[in-house]
Amino acid sequence: MTLQIGPHSVQPPVVLAPMAGITNAPFRTLCREFSGGKGLFVSEMITTRALVERDAKTMRLIHFDGTEKPRSIQLYGVDPVTVGKAVRMIVDEDLADHIDLNFGCPVPKVTRKGGGSALPYKRNLLRSILREAVGNAGALPVTMKMRKGIDDDHITYLDAGRIAVEEGVTAIALHGRTAAQHYGGTADWDAIARLKETVPEIPVLGNGDIWSAEDAVRMMRETGCDGVVVGRGCLGRPWLFGDLVAAFEEGGEGTYAQPTLREVARVMVRHAELLGQWLENEERGVIDFRKHVAWYTKGFSIGSELRKKLAITSSLDELDALLSELDLDQPWPIGADGPRGRTSGRNRVVLPDGWLDDPYDCAAVSADAELDTSGG
Numbered sequence: 001m002t003l004q005i006g007p008h009s010v011q012p013p014v015v016l017a018p019m020a021g022i023t024n025a026p027f028r029t030l031c032r033e034f035s036g037g038k039g040l041f042v043s044e045m046i047t048t049r050a051l052v053e054r055d056a057k058t059m060r061l062i063h064f065d066g067t068e069k070p071r072s073i074q075l076y077g078v079d080p081v082t083v084g085k086a087v088r089m090i091v092d093e094d095l096a097d098h099i100d101l102n103f104g105c106p107v108p109k110v111t112r113k114g115g116g117s118a119l120p121y122k123r124n125l126l127r128s129i130l131r132e133a134v135g136n137a138g139a140l141p142v143t144m145k146m147r148k149g150i151d152d153d154h155i156t157y158l159d160a161g162r163i164a165v166e167e168g169v170t171a172i173a174l175h176g177r178t179a180a181q182h183y184g185g186t187a188d189w190d191a192i193a194r195l196k197e198t199v200p201e202i203p204v205l206g207n208g209d210i211w212s213a214e215d216a217v218r219m220m221r222e223t224g225c226d227g228v229v230v231g232r233g234c235l236g237r238p239w240l241f242g243d244l245v246a247a248f249e250e251g252g253e254g255t256y257a258q259p260t261l262r263e264v265a266r267v268m269v270r271h272a273e274l275l276g277q278w279l280e281n282e283e284r285g286v287i288d289f290r291k292h293v294a295w296y297t298k299g300f301s302i303g304s305e306l307r308k309k310l311a312i313t314s315s316l317d318e319l320d321a322l323l324s325e326l327d328l329d330q331p332w333p334i335g336a337d338g339p340r341g342r343t344s345g346r347n348r349v350v351l352p353d354g355w356l357d358d359p360y361d362c363a364a365v366s367a368d369a370e371l372d373t374s375g376g
């Protein structure tokens, strides 16, 4: 089973979801180690304005380890001209092999200005952004990732899908939730099937609530989608990519890595080391790693004191020493692999005044809708 993204054959058809603050080069390296390099691994989102201004932090975020192919960058922008410039920069400077555009961010700071998942409601603005992106991308495939819409009364994904096809977008990923749902409830996989029926011309990728390889195979079967995008299921579990590859290649739906705490601890140290190398500073790497500790250790019996200490480590030696105090022979805690990361819902989406009045007006979104970098 192969997913075709322009010139790139992704086999098996599994994609690591872009996650701000998570899917940087170190985390992608870890996931690729478990998948044997198979699959597609998308960078965390990069704001177009920061990219064209060559902001130092942003330039680090678009770093790829020399072995990563294809190099996949997710961009987030609200202004067609700036998006076009960012895409042109990527092409001219050979910074990536694939560009994904993010239209799914639900955070109020962004939707309040009309950005993120509020943007596709303005069909003409969406079209202009896609046109500029595709028009400047040369041979690079441009894909988009979106939610179902703003809320149940303002569903946008089918219109957005058709616009994307008309503008030459290569593939579409759909997170089966509205912005109002945030991360609560369950993802609507029927919507993924409906999008596939609506845009049969291009690959549709399904996203939302894949916690195991079995879920991934089931999503493909139930929705007819061409590939899957896996986000929170990989938090603290980069080995899920090994399961995913096995499930698709060997039909092993039930493939299920169950590392002991000793094996998990080894991955934790490797993750922290990779972050330190990437940030060129061990302490900063270990500090950045802190947010992953609770995900890796979920379900293991650790004790609250050690758990607290693990969450405030600042050196690899300290991390190693604390891990060695644990009962490392503990088996994988069955049932620990369900929902993790963000899981809460929200009911109201904050929008600019009058935003819903006319889906076809010539809306513009102010540049400060790009200020938030917390994702989708």
Ligand SMILES: Cc1cc2nc3c(=O)[nH]c(=O)nc-3n(C[C@H](O)[C@H](O)[C@H](O)COP(=O)(O)O)c2cc1C
Pocket (backbone or CB within 6 Å): 017, 018, 019, 020, 021, 022, 044, 045, 074, 102, 103, 104, 105, 145, 175, 207, 208, 209, 210, 229, 230, 231, 232, 233, 341, 342, 374, 375, 376
């Ligand atoms: C911490 C975090 C950061 C995220 N950042 C981004 C992002 O930068 N770009 C994006 O398109 N989606 C982002 N998302 C959304 C995910 O890509 C994905 O659509 C969502 O988590 C649903 O998939 P899942 O159920 O497999 O997690 C983020 C999600 C989380 C939990």
